[in-house]
Amino acid sequence: MSNVFILTRNCLELTKRCFESVRRxxxxxxVLIYDNDSTDGTPEWLKENKHxxxxxxxxxxxxxxxxxxxNCGLYELFHNxxxxxxxxxxxxxxxxxxxxxxxxxxxxxxxxxxxxxxxxLPDKPDITPITPHPDFSCFLIRRExxxxxxxFDEDMVMYAQDCDYHVRAHRMGIPLLKASIP
Numbered sequence: 001m002s003n004v005f006i007l008t009r010n011c012l013e014l015t016k017r018c019f020e021s022v023r024r025x026x027x028x029x030x031v032l033i034y035d036n037d038s039t040d041g042t043p044e045w046l047k048e049n050k051h052x053x054x055x056x057x058x059x060x061x062x063x064x065x066x067x068x069x070x071n072c073g074l075y076e077l078f079h080n081x082x083x084x085x086x087x088x089x090x091x092x093x094x095x096x097x098x099x100x101x102x103x104x105x106x107x108x109x110x111x112x113x114x115x116x117x118x119x120x121l122p123d124k125p126d127i128t129p130i131t132p133h134p135d136f137s138c139f140l141i142r143r144e145x146x147x148x149x150x151x152f153d154e155d156m157v158m159y160a161q162d163c164d165y166h167v168r169a170h171r172m173g174i175p176l177l178k179a180s181i182p
Contacts, residue, residue: 001030002025002028002100002104003077003083003086004030004032005031005070005073005077006022006034006088007033007069007091008034008035008038008046008091009035009091010038010039010040010042011038011040012038012041014091014092015042018089018090018092018095019031019033021093025095025098025100025101026097026101029054030054031055032057032076033055033056033057033058034059034060034069034072035057035058035059035060036060036062036064036065037060037062046059065157065158066152066157066161067152067154067156067161068154071152071154073086073088074146074151075151078146083143084142086140088138088139088140088141090136090137093137095138099113099138100140103140105127106127106140106179109141109144109169109175110134110139110140110142110174110176110177111134111139111177112136112137112176112178113138113178113180113181114135114178115135127179127180128180130178130180131178132170132178134177134178135178145174148169148174149172
């Protein structure tokens with residue numbers, strides 16, 4: 001089963017664009033959105049658009065930060081819903097209709113695409129070259145990576161948790177890679 005996790009904190013209009021891009025995927029993912037106590041109408045919009053079969057939403061009612069928010073969502077999907085992999089997307093990220101399936105085709109424990117301007121998503125590219133420089137705005141993490149590397153460091157509330165995770169994985173010999181997928 002395909003699973004997408006989006007962590008939100010305000011930026012309702014960007015969240016709507018992100019969510020619509022996920023709905024247009026060539027695979028039909030289940031979407032889990034956790035809100036880090038937005039104050040701009042995001043919780044109300046999410047509640048109005050919730051659909052239990054394909055879209056689940058939870059409001060933390062406190063800003064837990066990125067690391068703890070990612071950990072809560074990944075724990076829910078890997079441990080409580082038995083996901084094999086999860087596509088994690090920043091709520092300010094828009095993906096092309098083929099992004100999920102392209103990342104999924106790269107059979108590694110962790111893979112990202114690369115950041116481009118929101119309006120410049122090209123046609124589906126070749127996924128090569130693959131480099132050891134992940135971009136955490138949109139990443140596909142497999143259960144094996146999560147179980148071996150562990151949780152994101154929750155002491156890093158706002159910044160550097162992605163760098164820390166990359167270093168820990170590298171030291172364990174687990175590649176965190178970036179494919180040529182915009």
